[in-house]
Amino acid sequence: MYLRSTLPFLSAEMTQREVAYLERAFQGLALPGPIVDLGCGHGRHAAPLNTRGALAGRILGLELDALSLRERLPGFPVVRADLRSLPFRPGSLAGAYAWYSTLFVFSDEEHVALLREVARSLRPGGLLVLHTAPRERLESEPQASFSGRLPDGSHLEEESRFDAVRGRDEATRRLTLPDGRVLSGRYGIRYYRLEELTQLLESTGFSVEWIHGGLEGEPPSESSLDLIVGARVRPA
Template sequence: MSFFGELYLRSTLPFLSEETTAKEVAYLARRFEALEVPGPVVDLGCGHGRHAARLNARGPLAGRILGLELDALSLQERLPGFPAVRADLRSLPFRTGSLAGAYAWYSTLFVFSDEEHVALLREVARCLRPGGLLVLHTVPYERLASQPEAAFSTRLPDGSLLEERSRFDAVRGRDEATRRLTMPDGRVLSGQYAIRYYPLADLTRLLESTGFSVSWVHGGLEEERPSDTSTDLIVGAGPRLHQTSETVNFRSGSSP
């Protein structure tokens, strides 16, 4: 079965607390507060809309949020209060220069191949207006490299048993995992996923090669500088006026 569907939704929602969501929404509101470009701001991979619903209701992005999600179940169960379209991140259904901004949380943009990541980011750059802003959230490469293997088993509030094993390949920069969810009625959902984590230098080169210029980098929601103990890597980037067609090879997990 597809990992980013019912399995992901049922196994992830219990961990998304009200406090966590409020902090992430406040961070996004602050970072987009100075955005002067008119037009919509897209939540890339909006899921059930925990960020989009709040940002669209109040604050600097009120009335400007548009969700984009491929999973039909997530869209069906999304929170009310914001419009959304069903589409693939790799082929955005927006006109060139029609968006003021975009954001993506929890490594949403990096679940494909390196080649697809290049194409995807070029698509985002194509859609953004001059002066627009892309905010993307991921996990520091170094954090995964320091603990390359992980496993856990826990009971969710509804009684489901969630089990997962993962292994991070530091050379390829890919974290590969298997997740299994046993429901109270005995139904079992299982699937595999892989997420690409780039060292900051490589991520910067990737963004620059796809038409962006990095504006700032944070190591957490308090806008602190990245450090060896950071649990987050959040990057803000804007489209360059003159994009490049440079091709970058990201086969190695570390910067040259």
């Protein structure tokens, strides 16, 4: 359902801008080894990054969803695995990135274990880039809804509510396909305050290197729609 209901909103222009940001973020990474796309989906970042530019030949995808893997774009290797149990040897990766809060759909305890797994898999000095949304954005609009027709004729309905006490955005999504079949489900995403996120990273083996509020590398502000953090694995 996520693939079918989200893909229509991911424009080629936005993907190009995000790919350009990731290229800039990793272009100076001198460490040997692959850079893994954690939760690569159908590969809209991994495919272009691995086939051209400074990161060509270095990108590896990791995804659990079978449909996304079957429909993934060509041009990059991929492994099917769970984010909470990475199939990589210690210190075997040079870098990793995760987009759209991919790392924060579990419990707080699992987020700690997950980030420790990423730190274990990266070489000392390895770079993690993660993207999420500023918590303040959710706090300013704690309730949201959407109802509309998608390009393939499907009808999408979604209701979400941000719980400021738990820091979680809880949502229900219902997708009615053109043939009448209905897909529905619930999901939650954890949004951390910046100081909480910094503490979480530093407690799991990272040192925060930069914080951006957008794809041009601008600092966070009250109007930021993005929160992008770059963090390095500390030497053991």
